[in-house]
Amino acid sequence: MTAEQKATAKKALGITVQIAALLVITLQYAKSFSTPAMSAIGAAYAPAGVDSLMLKNIEGLPSLMAIVGAFAVGILERYMKKKTMLIIAMTCTLVGGVVAGLMPETIEGFYGILACRVVLGFGRGMIFPMASSFIADLFEGRQRDRLMSFKTAVGGLSGSVFQLIGGFLAVMSWRYSFIGYLFIIPIVAMIVLWLPEPDVKPAGTTADGKRGNALKSITVAAWIVILLAGVWNFFQFSYFTNISLCIKEAGLGDTGFAGIISSTQTLAAAVGAICYGAFLKGRLRGFDLPIALLGEAVGFWILTHIVSVPGYYAGAIVYGLAFGMFNPALILQIVKVLPKEGATLGLSLLAAAQNLCQYFSAYVLAFFAGLMGVAATGQFAGWNVAWPLATAMAVLVAVIIVITKAKHPELIAGLKEPGKQSDIEKTV
The missing domain is CATH 1.20.1250.20 (MFS general substrate transporter like domains)
Structure with missing residues (x-):
């Protein structure tokens, strides 16, 4: 073309x-x-x-x-x-x-x-x-x-x-x-x-159209993003698997209330995603992902420490806003560190890693609950594992961003880009 x-x-x-x-x-x-x-x-x-x-x-x-x-x-x-x-x-x-x-x-x-x-x-x-x-x-x-x-x-x-x-x-x-x-x-x-x-062109396609090694299009930075995103999925989705169980164990309500809380989180996630795309992206100095991780950590903390109906509304909203921000920030980050032809392969590897870690989430959470001494908290154990590890993950990601910004700022998706409109935007 x-x-x-x-x-x-x-x-x-x-x-x-x-x-x-x-x-x-x-x-x-x-x-x-x-x-x-x-x-x-x-x-x-x-x-x-x-x-x-x-x-x-x-x-x-x-x-x-x-x-x-x-x-x-x-x-x-x-x-x-x-x-x-x-x-x-x-x-x-x-x-x-x-x-x-x-x-x-x-x-x-x-x-x-x-x-x-x-x-x-x-x-x-x-x-x-x-x-x-x-x-x-x-x-x-x-x-x-x-x-x-x-x-x-x-x-x-x-x-x-x-x-x-x-x-x-x-x-x-x-x-x-x-x-x-x-x-x-x-x-x-x-x-x-x-x-x-x-x-x-598909990943690994050479200049003359021949198929090469597709994995060569996956950069080291992309592998790091995939690894960290997969690991975080061990803990992130404990919200969805545990919310109704924790509500029942705490005696806060029935399945109807659990549905309301889930809907609240979904709405908050939508608001978080829209706000991120509309005006937050490019204003957080590249620390989009660690800020989102901290937001999820705060949400988990509220859900484990303020066990009440108002507390669960607050926890669902905070977690939802952060979750809604985290997902687009993650996708934009991996796309940023990949060549155009490697985007589909990189995203497929990211999805596979996230699904794989999500599938084994219950076993990993149970292991860490025993290791951290919170297994006795019952259905809340997963969240008692998630909030401190989310905080640690946020710190780790922030450190990686600081180091990367100093040497290769072009690899950070959250940094403000020039205000030039693309051809596509001009037609909208």
């Missing part, structure tokens, strides 16, 4: 392309449709001999397969177009979701649901890195940064909406919560019609 053609292509990236790019992340949260139906599924399959441990695989398998799907993106991009991969991922999400609702209420039918969850999880794993890589590949400068932040907000809000729809459908039948995946068809259609193929 010539320089003139590239300029023309950039000007064509109007509002519909931006909408389509943001809609990709909503498919990552489509799993929320069936989450409210878990108890109904358990009741339906109990006569077939399905126990609670087997039932947990309905939620666990998609997370496990997401690791495989994320890795697959980095491999498949060398053999097919990115939009083709995205269509495969969307098909897996749609088919894996809807078909599960058609299974008979027998043990064979239950295993059929699990097979569908494997397909769904694979597609979900592919979508996670691609939701960021399409934005990174298609957009530049401030427009890219804002869209990355808005992506986090759109994802969280869509998950809440999908869960509400799924809950309403599950009241009628557990099957309807799966058939609710049909609601994503308009989203899929808009993505297929509006989202263009990025003009970026």
